[in-house]
Amino acid sequence: MKKQMDFFPGIRGIIALPMDTTSFDFVYLDCDPGTLQPSACLYLRAGGTQDYAGIQADKLISAPCLSFIELDAEIRRLHAELDEVRARAKKKFYRAHAAAAGA
Secondary structure: OOEEEOOEOOEOOEEEOOOOOOEEEEEEEOOOOOOOOOEEEEEEEOOOOOOEOOEOHHHOOOOOOOOHHHHHHHHHHHHHHHHHHHHHHHHHHHHHHHHHHHO
16 A cells, blocks of 8 residues: 655655565674684665665665654664574574584
């Protein structure tokens, strides 16, 4: 369902459509070529399909929020997502550390 809304003062005619949000993730290397140690890096996994107020969809990390409560919920969702990424990365690093200590 399309709904006409004003998201920013002075910008009219923006159509709110459901969008997939970008998600955080990480890439893990068992052996970084430069250090020969495990390493990881966070990245944004693009998922947005609808540009918003001149910002490209692949740069957005949330759906449009029409109130502070909605924005706060998105921030909490992102925190939770980062906590989940942290937990997965922690397992990878500790598993590598345990394997190295056992060798």
